[in-house]
Amino acid sequence: MSETSLASFFENWELFQTSTLAGTIAGALLGWLGVYVVLRRMIFLSAALSQTAGLGVALSFYGRIHLGLSGLAAEPTLGAAAATLVTTFLLVGGGGRTGGVRRDALLGLAWLLGAAGTLAIGTRIVQEVQDIQSILFGSAVAVLDDDFDRVVTLAAALGVLHLWWRRGFQAAAFDPEGARVRGLPVWLLDVVLLCTLALAISLCTRVLGALPVFAFSVLPALAAISLVRTVNGALVLAAVAGALSGFGGYLLAYRFELPVGASQTLLAALLVGVASVGGRVLARVRGG
Amino acid sequence: MTLLSVENLEVGYAGRAMLPRVSLSVEAGQMWALVGRNGSGKTTLLRTLLGLIPRVGGRIARPTGTRIGYVPQRLDMDLSVPMRALDLVRGGQDTGWSFLDPRAPLRGRAAVRRALSDTGAEPLSSRPFATLSEGQKQRVLMARALAPDPGLLVLDEPTSAMDAAAEETTFDLVEALIRGRNLGVIVVAHHLAILARRATHLVYLDADCGLVLAGPTAEVARNHTFVEHYGDLFSGPRGGHHAHVGPTAEVHR
Numbered sequence: 001m002s003e004t005s006l007a008s009f010f011e012n013w014e015l016f017q018t019s020t021l022a023g024t025i026a027g028a029l030l031g032w033l034g035v036y037v038v039l040r041r042m043i044f045l046s047a048a049l050s051q052t053a054g055l056g057v058a059l060s061f062y063g064r065i066h067l068g069l070s071g072l073a074a075e076p077t078l079g080a081a082a083a084t085l086v087t088t089f090l091l092v093g094g095g096g097r098t099g100g101v102r103r104d105a106l107l108g109l110a111w112l113l114g115a116a117g118t119l120a121i122g123t124r125i126v127q128e129v130q131d132i133q134s135i136l137f138g139s140a141v142a143v144l145d146d147d148f149d150r151v152v153t154l155a156a157a158l159g160v161l162h163l164w165w166r167r168g169f170q171a172a173a174f175d176p177e178g179a180r181v182r183g184l185p186v187w188l189l190d191v192v193l194l195c196t197l198a199l200a201i202s203l204c205t206r207v208l209g210a211l212p213v214f215a216f217s218v219l220p221a222l223a224a225i226s227l228v229r230t231v232n233g234a235l236v237l238a239a240v241a242g243a244l245s246g247f248g249g250y251l252l253a254y255r256f257e258l259p260v261g262a263s264q265t266l267l268a269a270l271l272v273g274v275a276s277v278g279g280r281v282l283a284r285v286r287g288g
Numbered sequence: 289m290t291l292l293s294v295e296n297l298e299v300g301y302a303g304r305a306m307l308p309r310v311s312l313s314v315e316a317g318q319m320w321a322l323v324g325r326n327g328s329g330k331t332t333l334l335r336t337l338l339g340l341i342p343r344v345g346g347r348i349a350r351p352t353g354t355r356i357g358y359v360p361q362r363l364d365m366d367l368s369v370p371m372r373a374l375d376l377v378r379g380g381q382d383t384g385w386s387f388l389d390p391r392a393p394l395r396g397r398a399a400v401r402r403a404l405s406d407t408g409a410e411p412l413s414s415r416p417f418a419t420l421s422e423g424q425k426q427r428v429l430m431a432r433a434l435a436p437d438p439g440l441l442v443l444d445e446p447t448s449a450m451d452a453a454a455e456e457t458t459f460d461l462v463e464a465l466i467r468g469r470n471l472g473v474i475v476v477a478h479h480l481a482i483l484a485r486r487a488t489h490l491v492y493l494d495a496d497c498g499l500v501l502a503g504p505t506a507e508v509a510r511n512h513t514f515v516e517h518y519g520d521l522f523s524g525p526r527g528g529h530h531a532h533v534g535p536t537a538e539v540h541r
Contacts, residue, residue, distance in 0.1 A: 168382070174371075182358075229371070
């Protein structure tokens with residue numbers, strides 16, 4: 001394709017605006033949240049929550065078809081949110097361990113139950129499978145206005161909450177014992193932090209798809225952490241890298257006719273590589 | 289001034305006490321050392337005092353408004369978190385729900401500066417915590433513990449992985465903080481030769497024998513069980529603070 005391809009992209013901006021901005025905003029939101037995911041070594045959380053979101057969607061369809069549920073009770077988005085929130089509460093349990101089971105083992109259990117449950121229920125709602133695929137894995141190519149509004153609203157709400165509670169989240173995430181000694185409500189902070197992750201992941205998976213959401217919640221944070229020396233710096237830089245991946249990935253997809261989620265993921269991975277090299281250079285400069 | 293009052297405290301796990309009951313009262317200006325062999329229950333007692341694990345029985349009380357500064361073992365800190373020394377110290381400021389107040393860090397600037405100054409960590413403030421030496425990390429962690437202006441400072445094995453000179457320097461600093469800030473201190477440590485000269489009070493724990501001794505250093509050091517295990521380490525000249533000599537609580541199970 002020629003340079004005019006990108007020119008035509010911006011000439012037809014109205015066509016792509018919603019999808020591009022949805023990816024950009026989701027990238028920024030998940031980039032910020034991803035710093036907690038990466039630094040707390042919970043990278044599998046994103047995958048596990050996506051799977052349980054799928055189970056929630058499947059259960060919503062099952063309830064609509066076989067149990068006669070209607071309205072909010074059978075709304076797939078709410079089903080996804082409910083499933084991820086329940087999983088989050090089960091994961092939080094008692095800090096790093098829940099009932100004697102390690103949190104990473106519970107993440108594995110959640111992923112497996114989500115995957116197996118979705119497959120099993122899928123056999124009972126065959127006529128809705130296409131819709132489920134669409135709802136589960138979204139399509140960054142065409143984002144509906146309603147979904148875009150949901151992403152913007154959620155990003156704004158979580159953005160305000162995370163800026164306001166930032167010090168509490170960081171204390172609970174990176175020094176839970178010290179925070180408990182100082183009387184901070186560590187359990188509550190942990191629950192709220194994980195709930196914000198669950199909501200962001202479930203909605204963004206619905207709107208954009210599982211691949212870019214997993215990428216946004218891991219790769220921008222990895223890139224940022226290798227460049228900066230503070231958590232606050234990492235949060236800001238990861239949000240910027242996530243937004244860049246969301247926007248730039250869409251441009252690359254348009255320019256080279258690639259799948260949007262894949263190009264967003266590849267761009268985020270490229271940023272990790274660049275940041276890694278940059279981080280080493282910076283370390284030498286600072287050291288010297 | 290009493291900073292921490294412990295009465296008939298039973299510590300253990302799953303509702304089962306692993307040591308006899310212990311009572312003690314930590315006053316400002318005192319340094320209490322928790323000593324015993326590995327597995328003796330030091331960490332369990334310390335974590336119970338800090339409220340990190342539930343007590344099996346008894347009572348722990350501290351006056352309203354008395355804050356605890358906690359210095360964890362350095363190995364407990366995740367060095368992969370990008371953090372300058374200054375960020376680490378600032379992060380120790382919030383207590384209770386103060387994280388909801390956006391202006392709290394501004395109001396606490398002076399306390400952070402004082403904490404860095406008192407621990408000699410000011411020159412380290414812009415350096416990444418992970419790149420500091422063990423002794424430097426210890427100073428920064430102490431500054432962090434001092435950031436909320438505590439009355440009681442609790443240190444968990446602050447001199448592990450240090451050589452003798454660094455260990456002496458660390459305890460010099462702890463003594464200076466006790467004097468300068470009128471702190472009470474509880475410390476878990478292994479090097480008894482240093483503790484003999486520094487601690488005003490000891491809590492000797494032995495889960496195997498079901499024994500807890502708590503009281504002024506000189507009293508505990510004379511106990512025959514303690515002497516059996518550690519010899520005559522505490523018979524040398526004592527420096528630092530004068531112990532308040534009172535009855536030693538000896539409890540066998």
